[in-house]
Amino acid sequence: MTNAPPTVSTASPTVSTASRPAAAPRRMSGEDRRRQIVRIAMRRFSEKGFSGVTTKEIAAEAGVSEAIIFRHFATKHDLYAAILDQKMKDADAAAFWARMRQLAARRDDRQFFEAIMQHIIERHRADYSFQRLLFFSALEGHELSEMFFRLYARDIFDFLGDYIETRVREGAFREVNPQVAARSLFAMPFLQTMFEQLHGDQTVTGSPEALAGDYAAIFLDGVRRRATAPTTRPSPARTS
Known part of the structure; x- marks a missing residue:
């Protein structure tokens, strides 16, 4: 009687993974x-x-x-x-300024003012934390507040002021102080988002586009030169 050949198992040996070191987390660039x-x-x-x-x-x-x-x-x-x-990269500032220059060149007043107001509302609503940070920096007399004004806000005021001054000179707008008008325009969308953020105010709601349209119409109504009716001289009185 011949003995059967020994059976050889082909199963892979079980190796415990408990002792394996955990994969190191990928290092950030x-x-x-x-x-x-x-x-x-x-x-x-x-x-x-x-x-x-x-x-x-x-x-x-x-x-x-x-x-x-x-x-x-x-x-x-x-x-x-x-x-x-x-924050400037997040806001795609380069594309925004390119569009504003195009609108300014076309003298499209309504679109020009709507675009800048819509941009302000959209950016502040997208990240209220940045608005809070600016408030803290101003209240604490922090250098970030000065940096923001010098690198960002002043450019907007100057750009708006130059456009308004040009339109006054061209006769499209009435005589106004361009820098005062620029700050008035900026304040409308800024205060809209500030009241939403700080006070939870929902009295005035709407999409950035709709709100910008309303605010731009109000602003334009204030600065646009109104056509004046020609003065008529009274007819001389008849004598009998």
Whole structure:
């Protein structure tokens, strides 16, 4: 009687995965890390103000050391500038200004004013935290407030003022102070979103496009030159 050959198992041996080291998380690129720090800093500042936030807190939330924060931003000024730069990128500022220059060249007053008002409402509604951050910076006398005005707000006021002054000179608008008119225009959409954010005001609601249309009509009615009826001289009285 012959013995049967031994059976050889072809099943793969079971290897425990418990002892395997967990895969290391993918390291962020330098640019991704920079954006993460900016995003965290902006949210923290908008919640607690500038005096209430430390780089240690920002680093802890980002999961890095403070040294990493300072590697990307040597000074706090650099961090504040990066926050403003990121907001301009989010708002696609280059495309916005290109469109505004086109509308200005066409002298399309209604579209010109509607476009800038709609842009302001859309950007503030898209990120109320940035509006809160600006309020904190102004109340605390923080340098970000001055940077925002110098790098962003002043450009809008000057651009609007130049356009209004040109239209006054061309006879389309009545005589007004261009800079006062520019600030009046900016205030309409800005206050709309400020009341929504700070006070939860829903008295006046609507899409950015609809609100911009209403505000632009009111503004134009105030600055547009009205046609004056020709004066008629009274007929001389007849004598009998």
